Each structure stands twice: as C-alpha cells, then as structure tokens.
Amino acid sequence: MRTDMMTTDRLDTFGRVSGATLLASFVILALAAAGLGYSQSGLLLGLFVVLLLIATAFSVSRHLLSGRHPDNSDSVRSSVLSRGIVGWLFGVVLTVFYVILYWFPHLLGGMVALFDLPSNLLRGKDADQWFMYGTFYTLAVVLMGIRAMARYRGSRYHVIRTMSVMFFQLILAFIVPSILVLFRKPELYFSYFWPLDYDLLWPSSVEQLTQEGFLGAFALTWGIILTFVATPILTYFFGKRWYCSWVCGCGGLAETAGDPFRHLSDKRLVAWKIERWMIHGVLLLIVATTLLLWLNTLAGGAVLGSVSSGFTQFYGFYIGAIFSGVIGVGFYPLMGARVWCRFGCPMAAILGIQQRFFSRFRITTNGGQCISCGNCSKYCEMGIDVRWYAQRGQNIVRASCVGCGVCATVCPRGVLKLENGPGDGRFGDGFVARDSVEILRPGD
C-alpha cells in the first residue's frame, strides 16, 4: 500500500463513517427499546450486528491505511475524542445507559428481547438485561480488539496482549458462564478474583459455593489460589500487567473499546494525589468490609448484627455499581478508559503496592535519549507523566502502571522498554544525573 494515500483528511473520513455507523447501531437499539424489539427482534439484531461490523471495518481500515506506527492524528482534532460536543454527548449517552441498566431495567424494554435468540442458543433461556450487557461488553472487546490490533500491528507485544484480553473476555467471561447456565450450574467467572470480584470471598458467597458441589468447590479454591498465591507470584515476576492489561475484563474493555480515549486521562500531579487517596481508600473499605463480615459470621452475627447487610449493600451500590460501572465506563469519553482502574479498583491497588515495592517489572529509560516530546505522557491511559521520568533518564516504577506498553510504542526515539529484569538497579541510576556527578568529580 502506497502510504502517500494516508492523508489525515482521508483517515478522518474513515473515522467519521465508522462513527456514523456506530451511531446508527445505537438508533437500532433505541428502536428496539421503544418496542420494535419484541416484534422485529431477528431483523433488528441482524441490522445491529451488520452495522457494528461495518463500523469496525472502517475503523480497522483507517488504521491499516496509516503507518505501522500508531497514527494519533485524530485524538486532538476529533470532537468525540477530545471532549468536544460529540464527546460529551457520547459520555452522557453511555452514563444514562448504565443508570438505566442498573436501576431502571424496565426502560430497556424490547432491547433485551433482541438478544433472546443468542441467549437461547447459548444458555437455553431468554435474555435478561445482564446477558444483553455481557453481549455488548464482549462485542466491544472483540470488535474494538480487532481495531486495536490493526492500530498497534507494528508491535507484537500489543497484538499478543490484545488477543489475550479478547480470549479471556470471550471465553472465560462470556461463553463459559453462559454454558454453565445452560447446564443449570451457577454462573461463574474464572477471570475475576477478590477484591475486584468483591463478594467472592464474603461469607455468604463462600457458603453458597460450598453447597454447589464440585464446581462450587473448584471455583472457591481457584479464587483463593489466584488471590493469595498466583497473584503475588505473577506480580513479582511480571508486574500488575499480567492481570490488568492481559486478563482483566475491565482492563480488556479499556484496552480495546477505550483505546481511542486513552489520552484523556489527567496527567497532572494533583490527579496523582487524588488517585492515591481514592484507590487506597477503596482498598481499605473492601478489606475492612470483608474482615468484618467474617468476624461477624464467626461470632454468629454478634459483631454487626443487622448492620452487616447494610455494609455489603453500601459497597455493592457505591463501588460495585456506581464507580466501576456508571463512572468507570460512562466517563470513557471524558476522563479516559481507566477511571475505575486508576481511582477505584482495589485489585489494582493491591497489585500496585506490590508492583511498586516487590516486583521485577519496570519501564526502562534508554539512557539520555529522551527528547521530552510528551507522546508517552499524552497516551498513558493511567495518567502517568512518563516524560517526567524519561527526561531525567530514570526508569518508571509506578504503582498504577498497567504495562500496556503504549508509551514505548508511541515514543519516536525508542526510549522506553517494558522489562522484567532483576530487582537490582530497578529504578535506574538516572543516566542524566549520573553523568552530572561524573562532571562534578571527574577524578573519581
């Protein structure tokens, strides 16, 4: 392909067609919700899927037509990608959708009925709002995953990592739970663990799982081993990325559907300060909630009494639903795709503490090669001011880094490299600063 065809105007056109088609697919959903979903479910579902495929095809083409290095020329100018009027509207639509999904599902009406056919095929029963949501989620990860692979095709790290999140979402978070339902088994998700799956280790769930026979015992053992054994070991060797940008469904959505919005994360120091208070606050809350619930259970209800259900409802409502759902995804076009992962996720908090203090993972800065252009900071979805470290010749060792690798990909000078080196010298000796010492004391 002659790349002299790849003018930004042309790329913008592809992006606009893709966006318009996506909008049309939303209109289909609205028509379904308005009642057509009951009478015309086959037709509307077909149209919806075809429109999504067309939108994906145009978006993928846009990236295949631009160079092997990711083209970010639309992120500043496009209204939807730069908090313009379209971006705000999109954010409002997403947020309203989540509010309806969680608290006013009856308003979804015929939209849910649209998914009866796939639900019956997979689960042997009619769709409910959560099956519909899971289908949306999986479609977003898979279709936008294909787009992400096209955008980052110049780096095998991204291609393999994207395939990984697509696999875990499609198989472990969609098909397996559906098939379990088909066989009248409990709907289990093997890719989420405590404390992200916050009630997995609560007394009520543990009790329930132990009554589910082999499958329940397996799920419980799996969850406990992953939380307390596998997580520390994997995080020691690979950093938190093994989960956050390779396995996790929230991370999977952020890396695929959220990828176009990654630059909207706030890079200011003040955002980092707020982030640390919030994420560790949520971690404290879930640890305290879980411990209290267990104390309460062991003491036969003497500790909390009737308050215990209030506790669990509080966490489930404010953190589980509002934070991770409504804000976490609804705010994609306003604050980037990692709002939940950065400010709220207790799993990310634990992995982050370990990554910061007991891990081999770091992003190595290549000597004094940084030209301070700022592409790394701009496209960091976690809002890390990567340049701050890189221009000092320091390695980047930050609790929040999910190891997506985009900073290393967008760097025009090849300055950054994700590494699992030995712990010694992990923070880097600061190439630039070290040289200044040599200048001070040339004789040493």
Add this chain to the structure above:
Amino acid sequence: MREKIVIIGNGIAGTTVARHVRKNSDSEIIVVGSESPFLFARTALMYVYMGSLTLTDIKLYEDWFWKKNRIQLRYDTASTADFSAKTIRLDGGESLGYDRLVLATGSRPNRLSVPGEDLVGVSAFYSLGDLERIQDLTRGGRKAVVIGGGLIGVELAEMLVSRGIQVTFLVREARYLESVLPAEESELIAGEIRSHGINLVFGETVAAVTSRNGRTVSGVRTESGETYEADFVGVAIGVGPNVEFAARNSIPVSRGIVVNEFFETQVPDVYAVGDCVEFERSGIGHKMIEQLWYAASRHGIALASNLTGVPVPYDRHVFYNSAKFFELEYQTYGSVPADSDERNSVVWSDGHRLIRIVFDPAKNTVLGFSSLGVRMRQAKCVEWIQNGDGVQDVVARIHQALFDPEFTRRLDRQAFRVQQVNPNVRASVS
C-alpha cells in the same frame, strides 16, 4: 545576600542551567524567554502540526513547577547589557541586575541567500512562530518543496505529506546526510522517504525561489535549470548559533559565542551554553559547535555545576544521537564516520533494518554503533565503547544491547545478511 543568576533563553539549555543551579544552591534565578512563556519541546513541534499533541502537551513541566522551584520567568526580550554595572535591559523596560549572566540564546535557521526567499509561502521550521506560519501557509496546499537534506527537512516532509500535499524534497548532496551517515544508512533512509510518496531528489542546489505575482511563491528553480512548482517552500538547511544579543553587546563571537570548556565567555561573569556557543580551539578537542537537544541539556548540567561547585571542564562523554525518518528509527553511539565501510565495520541488514558496529582496524576495539529500525541499549553500547571491548566479543554479545519491545521477532543473526565482514571478524559472525 543570595547570588543572582540571570539566564537569557528559556529553551532546554537555559532551563537545564536553572534547574540544576536550583538543585545545588539557593541562588535567585531569573530566566528570560522571548519565544514562549514556558519551556516547550522544540522536538515535538511536528507532532503538534500532525495533530497528535497540543501546545499544552509539549510543555516539559506543569505551570506550578517554576514557582515551586523558585525560578522566575520573564516573557520578554533581552536587548542590551551593561557589563560594568552588571545589568541587562529588557525590551519591556525592565532592568535586571545580575551576579552572573548566562546566555542560552539557541540557534536560528540558516538562510538560503537566494532571490525570492522572503516571498510569502516560504518558511523555515524552527520556532513556535514558524509552526503557526506553516499551519496557515499549508492549509489546503497542494504542492510543496522542502529544501535541505537534514533531520528537520525530513520532519517537514512527513508533516506536509500527512496533509495530502505532494512533496518534492531537494537535497544538495549526492545522498542523504552524506557528511554524517555511511552509504548503506543513507540508502535505507532514502528508501523509507520515497516509500512515503516523497519525490526525493539528490544533487540539486536551489538557485532561486520563484513567484508569478511577485508576492507569493510559485516554485523553485535549481542551478541545473530544473523548476519545481510549489505553493509552499520549506527551508531546512541547518541552523547556526543565535549570537544576536552577544554581538550587539560586544561579547566576542566567531560562528557562535566563544566559550572555553567552563562555558566562560570572554566577559567576566558571563557564560554561554547550548546551541549558541562555539568552543575555543584550545578547549576540549571535539566538534566546536554542538547543536543538539541532548548536548544542550548536558551543557546546562555542566555549567550549573560550575556555577555552584568546583569548576570542572565540560566532557562530552560518549557521543549519542537519535532521529526518526518517517517510521524508521535511527540511533547512533560513539564514532561512526560517514566513510565507514567493510574495513572498519560490521553491518547486519535485512534490507529494512540495520546495525553497524564500527571498530578500530588496528586494535579491533569497538568505537561506535549505528542502527536503523532496531533499538539499541545506550548503557550497553557506551559500556563497550568505554571499555574498548573487542569487536568479536561485541558481535557475540550484541543481543545484550538490543532494546526492542518484548515479543519483537528475535534479531536472528543468521537471517540477517552480513553485508560486509572484515576478514578478522568473519569467524565469529557467520
């Protein structure tokens, strides 16, 4: 009484001086800048044009940084100095007294010195003002000519082609960066430039910029008589030290402001760093003018330690530089002469990527590296060069210096065609 250090120029050199003086001392620091209120990454101007970054993104530090580090900024132009009274005067009317004055006035683009170069539609690409001008001039543009075969020229070409403008890239030399790069590197880069639809022409010297209406540009005419149509002409024929302030105030200048290895000018308590300086011949025995982002920052660190500690001479350390030609990344460490060939270097290339290891043919010790499309680890390359490691050893351990991302297809040395092998090192390469 705290010492007062006034720095003219808020680019990377001047700001680095300020930051490192602050690290080492409690001096009062004032930085005067006329191009922009804050330090920005000049290296990133092309990304602002192409739309992946905004002007805010290319500020190196958040706005609180200056106050927190007690670095006072003046968005103004320094015009005159009175060295006996130790004051400078700004265009805005302010007078600034100083104990020590640092000139970090940077560089300015070289002029073509041909008829027509001041026509509307002709621009260099160096400053924020140039960026704005080029954004205006190229809106809806159709054809452009870029003059000059350096690093800025290829950036300009990439920018223009991203807007769908047909670009002719006129290079005076017979091959790309002839005086800096070995022939294989030039060829790979030229291929990369052409693969992006650029009409790359070597051996053409511009004789005149032409106009049909006497006001706006219509193209260029070369010394060979060839004409090229253009509604925009980008001039990127290098930069020279900006000595305007120094010259006006009788600080001795040659091509640049003359300094010794302590960055002292010939006026007491006046120093100069970065692009604007020219080292005295008696000094450090390497290139007299270093106009690189990296060098400016190193100058700044060195001068700051001189201003606040025991003065020690500037040492350039092992040279390094990098660039990106469209999608092809380039890095170089140590010494890689432009006439390198099989007598002094080993080259791997698969036609798209390249690594060259330069060595001393007499001693077989490694002197330098260059790479295209392969990222190299600076610390490793520098270590080998400083240790004077044998080229055979380095060839055998070259994977230790690779800095490509994880899962990059392993650089299979068997698959890389060894283009040139010195008989002395053949055994360990094949």
